[in-house]
Amino acid sequence: MNMQGFSSTISTEPGLSRNNEFYFGLVLAISSTAFIGSSFVIKKIGLIRLNRRGALRAGSGGFGYLRDWIWWLGLITMGAGELANFAAYAFSPASLVTPLGALSVLVSAILASKYLNENLNLLGKLGCVLCILGSTVIVIHSPKEETVESLDVLMERLRTSGFVVYCVIIVSLSFVISFYLGPKYGDQNVLIYIALCSGIGSLTVVSCKGLGLALKQFFAGVEDSNGWLMYLFFITVVICIxxxxxxxxxxxxxxxxxxxxxxxxxxxxxxxxxxxxxxxxEWSSLEGEDILGNLCGFLIVIIAIFMLNGFKDGLPPRHKSDENLRSDRYQGYQSILTRSI
Amino acid sequence: MNMQGFSSTISTEPGLSRNNEFYFGLVLAISSTAFIGSSFVIKKIGLIRLNRRGALRAGSGGFGYLRDWIWWLGLITMGAGELANFAAYAFSPASLVTPLGALSVLVSAILASKYLNENLNLLGKLGCVLCILGSTVIVIHSPKEETVESLDVLMERLRTSGFVVYCVIIVSLSFVISFYLGPKYGDQNVLIYIALCSGIGSLTVVSCKGLGLALKQFFAGVEDSNGWLMYLFFITVVICIxxxxxxxxxxxxxxxxxxxxxxxxxxxxxxxxxxxxxxxxEWSSLEGEDILGNLCGFLIVIIAIFMLNGFKDGLPPRHKSDENLRSDRYQGYQSILTRSI
Structure with a gap:
C-alpha cells in the first residue's frame, strides 16, 4: 500500500491500481480485526472499573459509563474497526475480508489473557498460531481482483438467475426458521438460528459491497443510471444487520x-x-490450486477458532446446559457478528 | 501421473517430462508414507499375536516370527515404503518429500487407533486433519522442478563453498556432540542428540538424491565422467543411516x-x-509467496505432529522421567527415522 493510495481513499482513487486496491483492502481488513478485537477487551476493562466504583448498575438507569474515558475509547475503537471493515469490503474481495474476521477472535483472546487474566492455555496458544497461519494461506490464495467495477455491471449480476435463486432460498429459509423450525427445534440444534444469521449475513455483505461501490462512484462523480441502488443497499444493510x-x-x-x-x-x-x-x-480467475489453497486455509482457521474457544476447560464443548462449561461469551461472538457490518 | 510415466520409471523415462516427474515423485512419496505408517501397525499386530502364542521371547533366540505371515507382511510393507521413499527423492525435490514424511505419523496413528485400540482423542483427530491440510499447502507451494540434471552438474554443486562449509559444520558438530556435549548434556536436553541425527540425516538425503540421479543416468545409459560418484553416494548413505x-x-x-x-x-x-x-x-525458482506458503505449511504440520503426539494424556509432554506419561514410542519415531532412508 502506498501513501498515494492512502490519501486518495474512497473519494477519488484514479491512481489506485487493482493490485494496490487489493493490498489497501487487506491492510484495512487486518487493522479492522485489530480494532474490533481490542475494543471488546477495552470495553470490558471499562465496565469492570465502573462496576468496582459502583457507578453502573444494570437496570438502574445509570449513565456513569458515559463519563468514563476507557468506555469511550472502547466505543471509538469499535467504530474505527467497523469503518475499516466496511471500507475493506469496498476494496477487496469478500472472500478475503470475511475469513480474516477470525483474526479479531485471536486479538481479543490474546489481549484478554494479558489484561483481563483470562485463561489462554497451550491449546489456545496453538490456536492463535494456527489462526495466523491459516489466514496467511487464505491471503496468498485469495482472488486478487474483481470483475464488478460499476453499478451497471452489478445491476446485471444481481438480476442473474443464480443470485435470484440464492436470495429466494435464503429469504424462504429465514421465514421457515423464524416461524416454524426456530420455535420448535431452535433450542435443540445450534445450526438452526446460525443458518438464519449466516444466510442473512451473506446478503449483508453483498449489500455492503454494493454500497461501497455506489459510494466510490458517487464520490468520484461518476454518472450512473443505477445510482438509486445506493439507497437500496443502505436500507438492505440496516435491515439485514x-x-x-x-x-x-x-x-x-x-x-x-x-x-x-x-x-x-x-x-x-x-x-x-x-x-x-x-x-x-470472485473465484472465476482462480486456478485449481488456489481454490484448494483457499479451502485448506479456511479449514485451518476453523480448527484454530475451535481450539481457541473449545478447550478453555480442557473439554470439548457441549450444550450450554452442561454446567461444566463457563460462558465467558463476550470473547468470540461479537467479534464475528461485527464482521458482517 | 500417467501410465506412460509409470511404466518407464527409473529405467529410461525419455518421455517423462519435468512436470510429470514431480507428480510421479509426489505419488511415490505419499504412497511410501502409507506403506511405512501401516508397516509399524502390521508388525506390532504380528508381535502381539506371537507374544500371545508364546512363540517369541526376547533374548531366548526364538525365530518363531519368521513363520508368521503377518510379520512378513509388515516387513514387506516396510521395504516397499522405503523403496518408494528412495525413488521419490530421485524424482521430486527433497523439500517436498521430507516434509510429507509427517503423513506416516498420521497413517500409523489412525491405523493404531483402529486396529490396536490405541487412544486417538479429539486433539489427535484435529492433528490428523491439520497434518493433511499442512501437507497439502506444502505440496501446492513446493518447488516443481530441479536444476541439477546430471552428475557433472551435481559434482560442481558439491564443490561450492556453501556446501563444503555446511558439511564441515555438520561433521564437526557431530564430533563435538558424540565426544563432548552428548555424554555431558545429552540426557538433559533433547536437542543434543536430535541435532546430530538431523544434521547427518540431511547428508543422507543429499546422498540419496545423488544416488538416485546416478542410478537414473546408469540405467539410461548416459556416459558420465563422474560415474564413480554412485559408489561414493551409496557408501555415504549406508554410513549416515x-x-x-x-x-x-x-x-x-x-x-x-x-x-x-x-x-x-x-x-x-x-x-x-x-x-x-x-x-x-530447489528454492531458486520460488516466488516470495511460495516461500511464505511453504513456511506456513511446515509450521502447520509441526503443530499437527505435536497435537498427534503431545496430548495423549491430555498434558503437554515433559521429560521422560515424568512418570505421568506413557511411552508408547513405536508410533512416531521409526516412521520419521525412515523418512531419511
Whole structure:
C-alpha cells in the first residue's frame, strides 16, 4: 500500500491500481480485526472499573459509563474497526475480508489473557498460531481482483438467475426458521438460528459491497443510471444487520459462545463466499490450486477458532446446559457478528 | 501421473517430462508414507499375536516370527515404503518429500487407533486433519522442478563453498556432540542428540538424491565422467543411516517419543531443506509467496505432529522421567527415522 493510495481513499482513487486496491483492502481488513478485537477487551476493562466504583448498575438507569474515558475509547475503537471493515469490503474481495474476521477472535483472546487474566492455555496458544497461519494461506490464495467495477455491471449480476435463486432460498429459509423450525427445534440444534444469521449475513455483505461501490462512484462523480441502488443497499444493510443481531443473540442465549463462535464462523464465511462468488464472480480467475489453497486455509482457521474457544476447560464443548462449561461469551461472538457490518 | 510415466520409471523415462516427474515423485512419496505408517501397525499386530502364542521371547533366540505371515507382511510393507521413499527423492525435490514424511505419523496413528485400540482423542483427530491440510499447502507451494540434471552438474554443486562449509559444520558438530556435549548434556536436553541425527540425516538425503540421479543416468545409459560418484553416494548413505539410527535410539532411550518425534521432524526437515537448497538450488525458482506458503505449511504440520503426539494424556509432554506419561514410542519415531532412508 502506498501513501498515494492512502490519501486518495474512497473519494477519488484514479491512481489506485487493482493490485494496490487489493493490498489497501487487506491492510484495512487486518487493522479492522485489530480494532474490533481490542475494543471488546477495552470495553470490558471499562465496565469492570465502573462496576468496582459502583457507578453502573444494570437496570438502574445509570449513565456513569458515559463519563468514563476507557468506555469511550472502547466505543471509538469499535467504530474505527467497523469503518475499516466496511471500507475493506469496498476494496477487496469478500472472500478475503470475511475469513480474516477470525483474526479479531485471536486479538481479543490474546489481549484478554494479558489484561483481563483470562485463561489462554497451550491449546489456545496453538490456536492463535494456527489462526495466523491459516489466514496467511487464505491471503496468498485469495482472488486478487474483481470483475464488478460499476453499478451497471452489478445491476446485471444481481438480476442473474443464480443470485435470484440464492436470495429466494435464503429469504424462504429465514421465514421457515423464524416461524416454524426456530420455535420448535431452535433450542435443540445450534445450526438452526446460525443458518438464519449466516444466510442473512451473506446478503449483508453483498449489500455492503454494493454500497461501497455506489459510494466510490458517487464520490468520484461518476454518472450512473443505477445510482438509486445506493439507497437500496443502505436500507438492505440496516435491515439485514438488525435481523442478524436478533437471531445471533437468540443462538447465544441458547448455546455457549464456544460452540456458537466456530459454527457461525464456518456458516457465515461459507455463505459469504458462495454469495459473493455468484454476484462478484470472485473465484472465476482462480486456478485449481488456489481454490484448494483457499479451502485448506479456511479449514485451518476453523480448527484454530475451535481450539481457541473449545478447550478453555480442557473439554470439548457441549450444550450450554452442561454446567461444566463457563460462558465467558463476550470473547468470540461479537467479534464475528461485527464482521458482517 | 500417467501410465506412460509409470511404466518407464527409473529405467529410461525419455518421455517423462519435468512436470510429470514431480507428480510421479509426489505419488511415490505419499504412497511410501502409507506403506511405512501401516508397516509399524502390521508388525506390532504380528508381535502381539506371537507374544500371545508364546512363540517369541526376547533374548531366548526364538525365530518363531519368521513363520508368521503377518510379520512378513509388515516387513514387506516396510521395504516397499522405503523403496518408494528412495525413488521419490530421485524424482521430486527433497523439500517436498521430507516434509510429507509427517503423513506416516498420521497413517500409523489412525491405523493404531483402529486396529490396536490405541487412544486417538479429539486433539489427535484435529492433528490428523491439520497434518493433511499442512501437507497439502506444502505440496501446492513446493518447488516443481530441479536444476541439477546430471552428475557433472551435481559434482560442481558439491564443490561450492556453501556446501563444503555446511558439511564441515555438520561433521564437526557431530564430533563435538558424540565426544563432548552428548555424554555431558545429552540426557538433559533433547536437542543434543536430535541435532546430530538431523544434521547427518540431511547428508543422507543429499546422498540419496545423488544416488538416485546416478542410478537414473546408469540405467539410461548416459556416459558420465563422474560415474564413480554412485559408489561414493551409496557408501555415504549406508554410513549416515547407521550413525543416525544409533543416535536416534539414544535420544529415544532418554526422552519420550512424544517429545522426540516433533522435535526431530522440525530439525530434520529444516536441515534437509537447507542442505538441498544449497546443493540442488530447489528454492531458486520460488516466488516470495511460495516461500511464505511453504513456511506456513511446515509450521502447520509441526503443530499437527505435536497435537498427534503431545496430548495423549491430555498434558503437554515433559521429560521422560515424568512418570505421568506413557511411552508408547513405536508410533512416531521409526516412521520419521525412515523418512531419511
Amino acid at each position: 438488525i435481523i442478524q443481531m436478533n437471531y445471533l443473540n437468540k443462538a447465544l442465549d441458547l448455546f455457549d459462545a464456544s460452540v456458537v463462535t466456530p459454527v457461525y464462523y464456518v456458516f457465515f464465511t461459507t455463505l459469504v463466499i458462495i454469495a459473493s462468488s455468484i454476484v462478484f464472480n | 547407521i550413525i543416525q539410527m544409533n543416535y536416534l535410539n539414544k535420544a529415544l532411550d532418554l526422552f519420550d517419543a512424544s517429545v522426540v518425534t516433533p522435535v526431530y521432524y522440525v530439525f530434520f526437515t529444516t536441515l534437509v531443506i537447507i542442505a538441498s537448497s544449497i546443493v540442488f538450488n
